[in-house]
Amino acid sequence: MRPEIGQSKEKTGSLPAGADQSSNFSYFKAQSSWGATKHMGGFKATEELITMCQITPGKRFLEVGCGAGMTTWRLAKEYHCSVVGVDLSPQMIAWSKKRVEKESVKSQTTFVIADATNLPFLSDHFDIVLSESVTAFPREKQAVINEYARLLRPGGFVGINEGTWLYDDPPENLVEYVKNTMENVQFLTAAGWEALFKRAELVDIRVKVYKISMIEQWKNQLGGLRAGDKQDTLRAFKDFFSLSLRNPEFRKYARSITPSPAVLRQFFIYLGYGLYVGKKV
Ligand SMILES: C[S@@+](CC[C@H](N)C(=O)[O-])C[C@H]1O[C@@H](n2cnc3c(N)ncnc32)[C@H](O)[C@@H]1O
Secondary structure (H helix, E strand, O other): OEEEEEEOOOOOOOOOOOOOOOOOOOOHHHHHHOOOOOOOOOOHHHHHHHHHOOOOOEEEEEEEEOOOOOOOHHHHHHOOOOOEEEOOOOHHHHHHHHHHHOOOOOHHHHEEEEOOOOOOOOOOOOEEEEEEEOOOOOHHHHHHHHHHHHHHEEEEEEEEEEEEOOOOOOHHHHHHHHHHHOOOOOOHHHHHHHHHHHOOOEEEEEEEEOOOOOOHHHHHHHOOHHHHHHHHHHHHHHHHHHHHHHHHHHHHHHHHHHHHHHHHHHHHHHHHEEEEEEEOO
8 A cells, every 4th residue: 555645665864974985976876975966957947847837835746856955945945835855865865854954944845765656655646746857767757657647636737857859860879878877868859758748648738848058057057046055066066076086986987977079069969858747637
């Protein structure tokens, strides 16, 4: 039987005390080391996505793949909503908990360690299921979108922001590069993401697709930072540089993910992000 909302499968764990200095880095492990996560389009995209989901104060959010809680605390503090944040990674959940405590919105938030393909909540409960840069990672994407739809109350919205191929035929070496450097990620075209929503029987589907550039990404990411975010981002940069200087394994990892100039050029030609919103009947 599925546990009640907010009932956690979480094991006890301690908050990360700064950077994780151990070896065998991966995309997620590196991010959880310094406790900063991101998605394409930054906070500008988050604001657009939650507006498309008709956010109003008091809404019950499920945020899947909440990472370091960068969106979670805002939903609680700036939009006065309640949020259940879910992530596969105990370290990410620990960063999120730290973040909401710092922003004094602990009472409006609950965190659960769980997999997006099998979320431990009762059906028909949430007003909005939000997920930013998460659904591209699990192989069973249809199962994930079905799960998001199951958890919504009728009339509620699923809103996702996901990496989107802007053309049907992205170069093979670019597809391989993103897969190998980002935890086997598989981006879809806008039509591919939309089809998942349709098969989950979501209606009134809206799609907005954007190109990205390095400058825009940094502008949107850094431009939306609030005071607490700025401190966390500075600390994250410090941890990043400290790892780069002191940890040879991390330097090896950083070299292994550095794209060739050709792949970097292709990246910004072929890859963008999409905001996808659908409503449960
Ligand atoms: C790129 S980060 C984005 C984090 C956050 N949404 C943000 O925009 O800052 C992806 C997050 O999704 C989590 N994740 C990946 N696969 C997941 C899954 N199957 N179920 C739950 N969380 C997952 C990772 O642990 C990571 O925290």
